[in-house]
Amino acid sequence: MISALQQQYIGFLNTPQLVFNSDEFPYSNFQLTEVKKNLPKDFKMPDSIRLGQRMEVLMEAALSSHRYQILSKNLQIIAEKQTLGELDFIVNDLTLKKTIHLEMVYKFYFYRPELTGNWIDKIIGPNAKDKLRFKLNKMSSHQFPILYRPETTSYLKSLNLKAEDLMQQISFKAQIYLPLNHKINEVEILKDPIQGFYFRVEELEFFNKKDFSFYIPHKNDWVSAPILESIKTDSFSVFYKKISAALKEQRSCIFWVFESDIKVQRHFATWW
Template sequence: MISSLQQQYIGFLNTPQLLFNPDEFPYSNFQLTEVRENLPKDFKMPDSIRLGQRMEVLMEAALSSHRYQILSKNLQVIAKKQTLGELDFIVKDLTLKKTIHLEMVYKFYFYRPELTGSWIDKLIGPNAKDALRFKLNKLKSHQFPILYRTETANYLKTLDLKAEKLLQQMSFKAQIYLPLNHKINEVEISKDPIQGFYFRLEELEFFNKTDFSFYIPSKNDWVSAPILKTTQTDRFSVFYKKINAALKEQRSCMFWVFESDTKVQRHFATWW
């Protein structure tokens, strides 16, 4: 049986990137290729770290292949005892013979068609606190420019690097969920990141059918593709009580819907 960590790793590798035109975001996508498909046998995930940090650990595992050389990870730039920021990865692509400052993001977003603006303005996190527009602005105004700060030069010097010689790229992996009954062809986004729908509590009655069973994965498993056959599922009444309790605490939850041993979907339930 595949371990949960391996399942998370597979899900991470298979999660599509968001695609931006240069006017929307000036940094190109990092193309992760020729990676190891299985985690090393001695792989360990640090305890008690946030989901975003877990994705960085999985990215590090993916980069540990014959094609890439990781020169630096989470390089903190500090001046006068104040942390100015950090560079996620500095990676040497041995095939292309390029050194890359790589920033990485892994996000879950709800598409909110009622909001004004472009598709970027309509993607909001599951608990309504995390907006794609805000994230892109922070990356452009703060995260990527750190490379060119004078304080960073000394750190790069220890790696025998100069900022102007580095290519800056982004890996922005995301899962996007649409409102119930919203048609995919009405969304001005690449279809690949669209994984399912989000439901308010009363809309979950849509699934109250005898041939459906349900599973609520832990947050660490949100990145995983739903696991067939080995998952212990609930009937609708039990599932509904669990979801209702979570939503009362204002916590949006991913859930998996099993229609058969071979067909499964993933969606979100939301409190707002």
Template sequence: MLNEQHLHDLYDACCRTNTLWKNFDIEGFKQFDIQTNVTGQFNRAITKHIRLGQLAEQFIFHHIESIDDYHLIAENIQVKENQRTLGELDAIVNAKNRLVHLEMVYKFYVYDPSQGATEISRWIGPNRKDSLTEKLTKLKNKQFPLLYHEATQKLIRALGIDVSALEQQVLFKAQLFKPYRQNISFEQLNPECLKGFYIQKEQLKAFDNHVFYIPKKYDWLLDPHDNVKWLTLTDFQNAVDIYLSEQQSPLFWVKSPEDKFQKGFLVWW
């Protein structure tokens, strides 16, 4: 399991990750207003291996609990009808005396200019298995409407809350990666989410004399640092072959001879 310092570093990185948009609503979704700086240690017990998205949820739950004037009323509310699971509400939060149904998202997206005609449509998962458009559609058509199902309303009333008093908001955090050596413009999304680039294997020759590291999935949250075992370009190329053969795009850190760190995805496509 993760040691205490490692867990806190991940917690801090998650909370500091910027929201994907901030100054106006996207597709009708309003971002939840929460500070990015953290105070105190993360002290929730993580007793088993969970997915990165679930870990990010735990970090955000704890972060909400640590802020004055914010109260986490309920989390991971399972909605069932006749023994059939309909879905789950991420959280009900009292934020400065405003009741919020909150859905949380933490994503890694790469920019593919061939995907559609809009800024939103061009952000996809590094393995080409998901996209920002698909996630927004799921929120709009499934996750937000679940609040108004009769089975959900019974659960909310049991908390002493009138569903009509709830605002629906998202906390949508993301790290974005652009094509290598290409500039892109941001009109709707937050440029502060840009964390690196993506590249194909044949482009790696531009990184001669650099060293590389392939972080574990949890450490995708982190900025690159020097306290790792670096690989030469040749060793890195050999190490990534298994990922690429399985149509997986590994995230990597790279360090230049001048000790400049960068972060990127090596895409299989």
């Protein structure tokens, strides 16, 4: 049986990246290749850390291969007792013989066709905040420029590096969910990140069919692909009671749907 951590790691590796053209975002995508598909036997996930931090730990595991050399992780830039920011990773790509300042993001998003603007303006977090546009603006105006701040020079010097010698790239992994009945071919984004649909509580009746069973994964397992092995699924009535309680607390969450133990779907339920 594959462990939950290994399932999360596989899910992390298999999550597609968002792709932006140069007008939308000026930094290129980092291509994670030649990685180990299995976590080390002695791998430990720190306790009580946020989901985003867990993704950073999984990225570190992915980078721990013969191709990459991690020079720095979560390098905090501090000046006059104030933290100016943090550089997620500095890595050597031994194949390309380049040193990379890598920023990484892992997000769950809804596509909201009713919003104005281009596709970036229509991508927003499951709890009706955390806009993709805001995230990209913050990264391009603050996060990436930290590398070139005078205060960063001494930190880079300790690694025998200069800012101008580093390539800056992003790994922006995301799962995107569409409104119920929205056609995928009507969405102006790459199809790979689309994982399923999002449902308001009144729309969940769509699943009230005898062939369906349900499971609400722990948040740490949101990154994992749905699996039936070793989990106890619920009938619709039990599932509906559980999911309704979460939504009343204004907590959107992922759920897995199993149809006749063969077809598996991953969707989101939302409170708003």
